[in-house]
Amino acid sequence: MPSLYLARGSDGLETPLPGSINGECIPAACARNAARGPGGLARVSREHLLDWAPDAIVTQYAEFAALVARDPFWQSLPAVRAGRFHLAPDSPFGWLDGPPSISRLLGVRWLHQRLHGGNENIDWIEQARDFHQLFYGHAPSREQLASSLSA
């Protein structure tokens, strides 16, 4: 089971600990939370990232993704070097967290595919439209979803 670090906040140093409601998507996607310790949300330092050495990193924060792209420290992490850094969609609601809602039913499938591979040809925009039509009775347009899913 790969270890996954779920990064929150614009510096990515906030994370849900194992057992926290914000991190429920991780075991649901057949992964292990890289963070260790009891509790809910926690602040960690970059030393923790080096120590835990997660196999993959996922975030919903575009600002953090931009930081990762340009900061030498984050670039040096094994997960980032191996191309296993993922920016999760957050439109119309967070797919993994922020808030931890039913959109996770969609997001966990997305995350699972990212982590474990599988059908590369899934049209996630279409999946999202179907999902929202089923649960909300309204499907956002392709344009509305496109920018969030461009990562």
Add this chain to the structure above:
Amino acid sequence: MSTTPLLAAHALAIGHPRRTVGESINLQLAGGEVLCLLGPNGSGKTTLFRTLLGLLPARDGQIEVAGQPLARWSRSQLASKLAYVPQNPALPFAFSLEEVVLMGRIAHGSPFRQPSRQDRALAAEALHSLGIAHLAERACTEVSGGERQLALIARALAQQAEVLILDEPTSSLDFGNQLRVLDCLSSLRARGLAILLSTHQPEHALRIADRILFLKQGQLIASGGRELITPAALARLYDSDEALIAAGLGMHMR
């Protein structure tokens, strides 16, 4: 003795922004003399002193220090002419007596400097001349009230000021310490300093004053030498019974 008085006030009106406390006050002080101010509580003694020192703006009249108007003096220049020993100074921290006296040297020179050897020598000399050199390293919170008062006088000396203004310097001291402070002021007069002090005890004025002023409700009602201290005059000053005053004075008359 110089001809220009070190400190002079003409037709001085004193008070606070909303209230006049005294007016038409004239006084002069020259080197080598002690001027004693007597007056009941609330007569304006402290207000007068603060105005003379430039700590409170005068409502009217002129004040001259060494012949120059008060307004022409900068704070630091004034500190080398006038020194103030206030009533009941607060002691939030336990400075040593030497540190207290050294503070008198702060304004002499650049604001960014540390005490020089000369500063320390002057402070030591001031402590020595007041007989408290052996207490230099003691905390000011651990010495007696009289010794603390002497330290404040030493600070005024360290300022190398020519005029000492003391606001009731003996009011909270025991008898022994009172005499000690008075003797000290006498010897400072002998060194040529001008001394202005206020007191509640006429016998102190009799002991050391060259000239005496009576201040009542902000007015100078009498001025003269020691002959001013009579039961009748004091009764008028303190609004009291003449016989009572005479009896009180008699206990202290030699």
Add this chain to the structure above:
Amino acid sequence: MPSSTLPTTTRSSLQPVLLLGLVLLLLLAVGGSLISGAYPLSAHQAWQALLAGPTSVGTSVDTSVGSSLSNAAGSELSTVVWQLRLPRIAAALLVGMALATAGATYQAMFRNPLVSPDILGVAAGAGLGASFAILAGLPLVMVQFAAFGGGLLAVSCVVLVATRVRHHDPILAMVLAGVAIGTLFAAGISLVKVLADPSVQLPSITFWLLGGLHAITLTDLALVSPLLFGALLPIWLLRWRINALSLSDDEAASIGVDVRRLRLILIACATLMTASAVAIAGIIGWIGLVIPHAARLLAGAEFSRLLPATLLLGGSFLLIADSFARSVAAIELPLGILTAFVGAPAFLLLLARQGRSA
């Protein structure tokens, strides 16, 4: 005559010894901090990494295809020491020094050994600025600027109000205005918390307010160091003159010191230092209150002796607290909580001991 504190005679002759002792404490704290942290690092490895010097992160491993494990590991050790721990140590020292100095300065100015740098509301203002910025979803750098600006704004309001008040003692006016404005800004923080999105923004705000050095970068240090040192310099140069502020306004003026101007300069410097420290570290309390007090017990109240002791003790203390914050549990303990747990009981102890005066 029995004394509750070290006799002054002993104090002045012990001053060089005291400073030497405090410097040693600082060096020990630095050494201890180098080997504390989540990443396992032995003293030997730390020493090797220090000797090797700072190498750029990552590039040494990219170029060579068959890079040995030791090369990658060595680069990681170097990263931990040079990129993560040393900047954090420097930040802890700077923030500790800044807060302790600001506290000592305010205590001298307000003639009260129980005053904290937040008396004029700088922490509340910084907290509000940061909270607003997080609420508005601004990038991290803007949050720091907002915190800095908020702190300055709060103190400016207090000083402005206090200078308008004519019929009270100026010190009392400032304290009262500080309490009022501090409370106002704290209420603002509560309002922001109510309006914030509870799953995303509220945790960010809460964590920021609790304080911590885990996210310190070299950029933070580069921005804040000139401000901190620039504000410390006038306080250092004026360290003898500051003693005059502990006298009454009348006495200080009579010995030749322009009290109002000196107070304004010192408030500006202390506020700059505190606002800069809070901008990068969040709200860390009790350092500014307890450290100068402890330094005063060791070195005496005279400010030119108090200041070096305060600087050294403040830096060491925060560094030790930070080392603790990142090694005692699996995740980071907020620094503000730690300093409160240590500082508040220490404060109560000092209060109880202080029978007459310190």
